Amino acid sequence: MNRKSSCCAICENSNRASICAACVNNRLNEYSTFLKTLKNRRNLLYSRLSEVLVAKGKADDQLNWRVHQKEKLASLREKLHRNKEQLIQGKAKIERISCDLSVKYGVLESARSVLERNRVEQLEKFYPNLICTQSLGHMAITSELLHKQSVVIKLICKLFPQRRVDADDERKDGFSGRYDQICNARLPRGLDPHSVPSEELAASLGYMVQLLNLVVRNLAAPALHNSGFAGSCSLIWQRDSYWNARPTSRSNEYPLFIPRQNYCSTSGENSWTDKNSSNFGVASMDSERRPRLDSSGSGSFNYSSASPHSVQTHKELQKGIALLKKSVACITAYFYNLLCLDIPSDASTFEAFAKLLATLSSSKEIRSVFSLKMACSRYDL
DSSP states (O other): OOOOOOOOTTTTTSOOSOOOHHHHHHHHHHHHHHHHHHHHHHHHHHHHHHHHHHHHHHHHHHHHHHHHHHHHHHHHHHHHHHHHHHHHHHHHHHHHHHHHHHHHHHHHHHHHHHHHHHHHHHHHHHOTTHHHHHHHHHHHHHHHHHHHHHHHHHHHHHHSOEEEEEEOSOOTTSOOEEEEEETTEEOOSTTOGGGSOHHHHHHHHHHHHHHHHHHHHHHTOOOSSEEEOOGGGOEEEOBSSSSOOSBSSGGGEEESSOOBTTOBOOSSOOOTTOTTOSSTTBSOOOOSOOOBTTTTOSSSOOTTTSOHHHHHHHHHHHHHHHHHHHHHHHHHHHHHHHTTOOOOTTSOHHHHHHHHHHHHTOHHHHHHHHHHHHHHHHHHO
16 A cells, blocks of 8 residues: 655645644644643732732721821820810919909908907997897706706606616516616616516516607607507607608517517508507407416527517517617717716616716706806807
């Protein structure tokens, strides 16, 4: 078989016008490879250009932010400078006004002193005896008032005699020791309602409530708490406000007596301060002997063996005694300070109150204290 002669100008390196298919494919492959190389280079350069553009954008943003912050700082510095200038001007204005006010105050003070001196001179010139007369009138009225108060307090002390007793030997009822008495009824020691018999406890606290109410009414003494006298069923409470003398709620009413067992009103419908309640929370007020909540007869309260109702009654009674003692101590301190006397440090609350009433019922002591106060006031003048 004879080979066909080649007519490719590239293969034969001749000047023929024809090119074979192998040479065309070879040249196309080379050109395709070169194009792919250029494409890859283009993509690489494009990615680098994108990174450069992103970095340049971030740098531009930071530059813009810095320029903005510098402008803001500049405006703030300018504003601060203006505020400092205004502050300096305001301080200068205030100082100037203060100086003017000081000068005016000085003028007013001098004018007031001149007026006071002229008033004193006019009083001494035209009314030489006016001040002395007014002082004597005030002393006479005060002396008469103190005398009448001493007479009233003496009558009250006769109605409610108080004394301190020392019972070293144990009495028939099993209670001994030092006690404060009012109307021959022993008052409790401390806040222990079982330190005295229940009958004497209710009676003595009732007497003390009535005595306290009489002293407050006749001497215009400050009452720290309100109390209602009902004999052996008295009570005490903290008033709701200055204008409302009733308690905030019924739970703030505290008894000053030990209710009998099975005779306490537990329904909650009656209040000790209720106008419609005449038994003050106790269903029976008979004088016959009935078992009481402290029927043990000892001077201590056993919480472990007592019922919940007994424990609650015991705590409420302790709160009532504490309020009564606070009221007594308040009045005692008030009048001892008013009389410029020292409160007895070794005396109990009720004993100091009894000594105060004894002092107030003595006209001689009241006059001596009043004379001393008037002498001190003259010395101060």
